[in-house]
Amino acid sequence: MNFLRNLLAAILGFFISLFLIFILFVGIASLAGKQEPIVVKPNSILELDLSSAIKDYAPDEKNPILEALELDETRLALNKIFNALDNAQLDDNIKGISLNSTLVNAGFAQTQALRKKLEEFKESGKFIYAYNDVYTQKNYYLSSVADSIFLNPVGQIDFTGLSSEILYYKDFEDKYGVKMEVIRHGKYKSAVEPYLENKMSDANREQTTSFLKSIWSEITSEIAKSRNITEREVNNIADESKGRNAELAQANKLIDYSIYQDEYDEKLKKAANGKYSTISLQDYIKSGKGRKTSLAKDKIAVIYAQGQIMYGEGNEEIIGQGLINKAIKKAVKDKNVKAIVLRVNSPGGSALASDLIWRELELAKKEKPLVVSMGNLAASGGYYIACNANLIVAEPTTITGSIGVFGAIPNAYELSKRMGINAEQVSTNESAQYSVFEPMNKKFYDVTKEGVEQIYKTFVNRVAEGRKMTFEQVDAVAQGRVWSGKEAISKGLVDELGGLDHAINAAAQLAELKSDYKIKNYPNYKTDIKEMLKFSPFGKVDKNEILREALGDENYRLFNQINELKNLKGIQARMPYILEIK
Incomplete structure (x- = not known):
């Protein structure tokens, strides 16, 4: 009985301690919130x-x-x-x-x-x-x-x-027996070129x-x-x-x-x-x-799509159809929102997620004017979600275009053979199966190639419809080729050069707003309790923050870029290679 009583007392004490620590953190946070307001001094x-x-x-x-x-x-x-x-x-x-x-x-x-x-x-x-x-x-x-x-x-x-600078891995793959099986469309679609060649x-x-x-x-x-x-x-x-x-x-x-x-x-x-x-x-x-106040009733919604595109909900770093489409629907339902500006800063990613966002924007455009503002990147899937706007505005230094698709799957057949590993498969049907431990067979290649070609045609047709061009006209400037914003004007991929303010003013004109208006930013990112406690003594440690601290920003960015490759699921409409201009 004494043991049980002591055990229960220890468990109770543990939870009381956690509660007190939590109260302490809340108190510290409350005190932080009561700091003196910042005042801008004269001169x-x-x-x-x-x-x-x-x-x-x-x-x-x-x-x-x-x-x-x-x-x-x-x-x-x-x-x-x-x-x-x-x-x-x-x-x-x-x-x-x-x-x-x-x-x-x-x-x-x-x-x-x-x-x-x-x-x-x-x-x-x-x-x-x-x-x-x-x-x-x-x-x-x-x-x-x-x-x-x-x-x-x-x-x-x-x-x-x-x-x-671009790194090429072909010789590395040959040396160690691990490679990427690649299927692509577009002679300029060089996102996967480093896995196929040893030079540019x-x-x-x-x-x-x-x-x-x-x-x-x-x-x-x-x-x-x-x-x-x-x-x-x-x-x-x-x-x-x-x-x-x-x-x-x-x-x-x-x-x-x-x-x-x-x-x-x-x-x-x-x-x-x-x-x-x-x-x-x-x-x-x-x-x-850092904000502008206005008593105006009319609004222009600015929806920010920033990061690579991945199928799912998405967050502040990743564009997912979940959050973006919710934001689009909210802007459409808000009677005070008279126009929508989509701010795109993305190298692209999942073709499926890009198409789902495209569809929601197509529906929104029927209700309200839609203008796209391009940031650093609006390439591949980033261009896919932009192509059906009433007006596309880019900076001269924006990287855009890259209308092309690819699929890439890791293969370790040569490595497994060298290590004496043999993989045997048993299947109920003769469908196009794939094993990382076997060479890609023709049936799987043909089915995947068909999927890549189908998505490429869909992509080009989306652009042709949105830009009022023929399939052949888009195909001529597509093939995965990347353009600067200034170059894209003459190719018909961009309408005007300018920044976000330019795009917002253009949206106001399309909506025939002659008086003052507010800017409403989307999406809304919510921080749940687990996120709030991630650095607390009883919260889960965020390994990414530890890595960032240990590696530094530049090395962490490189690690993150390599790590992202494992998350590429399905056919990709993605920027050619990881572009770092110095």
Whole structure:
């Protein structure tokens, strides 16, 4: 009896302890929520540090425990940054902007959109200064919008032109006996090329060179205009690495002065006409400047589709037909929503999920105007869900197109044979079966190839119908080929060049909205109790957060890209290879 009594007492004590710990966390969270509000002081300079991950859409963190312990992921939402910069133009307390980011953690289309927004800020008459010890290429591109650019006397500017590197695995597969069985349509559909070849194909080199040059021409043009030099001079600077030290950078007009941080602070003091305060972009947004208020009844719904497309519910990182289609239906049902803007930032993914989203958008378009805004990527499945819009708007540096499909299945037959493993199968029927331990048979190949061809034809027909083109016209610019937003205009895949604001204004015009209107963002991401407790002593540890911390952002991104391959189920309408432009 004593043993049983002691056991029950221990169990009861354990649960009481858990309850008390939970109450403690709630109390800490409650205290965190009662922090003093952030106030923008007079004569302030807004400091822009863009080294945190920038997403098109990042809802407010709703996990009070993580917030209280400062374990919530630092991130910036592009829409909130834009709102903050718009508000800063009219804010009498903000005298100017200081760009002092070590890097710009965004894609080129996002960076170009940010640069345009900063140009708008300058129209208010307020200054923008930029300072850094070392400028990365993307950071310099953004910073070149500044009135004056400053560099540490022993610093440098990494300005050498764009490049993209792809790893090829064919020899590795032959050596170790593990390979990917690939079935594809499209001579440019190079998502699977690294598994089939040991070097880049001529077709892939052609398309990669083409869109890199297109993006680079945008960068050089804008830098040349801001720095008052010619595009030829900008290219010569890149060819000869003339930003490799401060002296060369100043001589070639990449910067205005090479000074130390304390001297830069004096420059800011002079620009602000005396003693000044600083406020970070993050705090400025938290102060309420990251949103716009309106009393208007009419709304435009902006639905954010960001991440790879996978069949299922989806979340903030992954586009699933579940969440996106719910958002579309909510926007259609809301009588105050007069138009829909779909913001796409995706390399594509599941063909099935893409088609399900396409169908819901097709139904929505019958009720309300539909405009697509393309971010960094709107390729393959990302283009599939965009193609039926009334209007498609892309940034010149957007990567789009890639109208093609493929299927890829791992095969370890050679490896198993070398290891002395033999797999035997028993089946009730003669259907097209596949085993990872046997070579792909002709029947399975033929059935899968038929599926790939069917989805390709469906994809092209969807585009032809949405873009009012013939099948042959779409097929001529399809075949899995990737285009920049600027190139896509002449190919009929995009209607206009511009950012999200441009797309929203176009949607308002299509809806004939002449007065003020609100922006309603979708989807709504809900944090459940398990997610809230993931860092608590009695919650499950999030292995991805541990890996990110251990590997660092760059290595974690590579790990995650490789890890994603195992989740590719079904035929894919996906971006050709994992594109990293440097």
